[in-house]
Amino acid sequence: MNKLKMSVLGVALLSVVGCGGETKEVIKEVEVVKIVEVIKEVIVEVEKVDRKQKTGIVLSIDDGVSLPFLLENEYLFDKYGAKGTYFVSGFNHGMSQDLIDLQDRGWEIGLHTQNHYNAVEYVAEHSAALWLQDEVKKPLKNMSLYGLEVDSFAYPFGIHSLETDMQLKPYFKTVRGFGGSINMDYSEGFYEDGYFYFGVSVDSLWLYEEALFAAMETAKEKGLTLVLGMHVISEDHDTDYKISPEDLEKILSHASSIGLDFLQMRDLGY
Numbered sequence: 001m002n003k004l005k006m007s008v009l010g011v012a013l014l015s016v017v018g019c020g021g022e023t024k025e026v027i028k029e030v031e032v033v034k035i036v037e038v039i040k041e042v043i044v045e046v047e048k049v050d051r052k053q054k055t056g057i058v059l060s061i062d063d064g065v066s067l068p069f070l071l072e073n074e075y076l077f078d079k080y081g082a083k084g085t086y087f088v089s090g091f092n093h094g095m096s097q098d099l100i101d102l103q104d105r106g107w108e109i110g111l112h113t114q115n116h117y118n119a120v121e122y123v124a125e126h127s128a129a130l131w132l133q134d135e136v137k138k139p140l141k142n143m144s145l146y147g148l149e150v151d152s153f154a155y156p157f158g159i160h161s162l163e164t165d166m167q168l169k170p171y172f173k174t175v176r177g178f179g180g181s182i183n184m185d186y187s188e189g190f191y192e193d194g195y196f197y198f199g200v201s202v203d204s205l206w207l208y209e210e211a212l213f214a215a216m217e218t219a220k221e222k223g224l225t226l227v228l229g230m231h232v233i234s235e236d237h238d239t240d241y242k243i244s245p246e247d248l249e250k251i252l253s254h255a256s257s258i259g260l261d262f263l264q265m266r267d268l269g270y
């Protein structure tokens with residue numbers, strides 16, 4: 001890319017040096033128009049290379065408690081050819097085989113810490129080093145011993161700081177925050193800086209179908225990535241952090257009907 005930029009500048013310089021009479025002035029103007037066009041093309045290419053944006057939707061599911069519900073409803077994802085990212089907390093031997101099987105079926109397994117503590121509070125009360133050691137590095141090591149390949153991280157409660165983001169950087173390709181849509185606006189799910197991504201909640205309590213569908217259409221039209229977060233897939237589980245299978249299917253079906261690709265967190269990041 002630098003080479004191309006240099007050659008463009010070279011042409012510009014030659015045309016300036018060579019312009020003595022009227023005829024040459026005209027040639028120079030034509031050259032300049034061409035150069036501007038080339039530079040514009042170069043800028044567009046640079047933006048594409050730098051941003052590496054992907055058009056699609058990420059369906060991410062958080063928490064250890066959600067695992068059996070995800071397995072029970074995996075057929076819904078399969079029906080639409082969708083694979084998502086499952087962020088496990090409280091990793092233990094008992095769930096390892098289910099996670100390996102999920103991974104083998106094309107799901108991404110990410111880390112959601114060992115004990116689901118608020119990262120910022122934990123760091124303030126103890127230290128960043130202790131949080132990293134106990135909540136991140138320890139489960140990461142255990143998961144890798146079972147053959148799980150973990151590239152992505154999601155913050156418990158979506159709470160993070162620049163300090164925790166930086167602590168995680170050597171271990172993950174992307175980290176994900178989380179929060180409900182504000183005023184039924186799902187555009188927060190487009191927020192990213194190539195490392196930190198915001199996952200907007202689609203748990204049923206915070207789900208506004210029309211606004212979500214509009215955001216999905218914007219993702220498709222503008223070539224953006226929309227990151228969504230959800231928890232237990234169940235109608236009646238005793239928590240607010242749940243999405244009904246019906247609501248989940250509406251999201252899957254709409255994405256599929258507008259031709260929006262299903263991505264995973266490991267597909268993002270640059």
Ligand SMILES: [Zn+2]
Pocket residue numbers: 062063089112116155156157
């Ligand atoms: Zn969580």
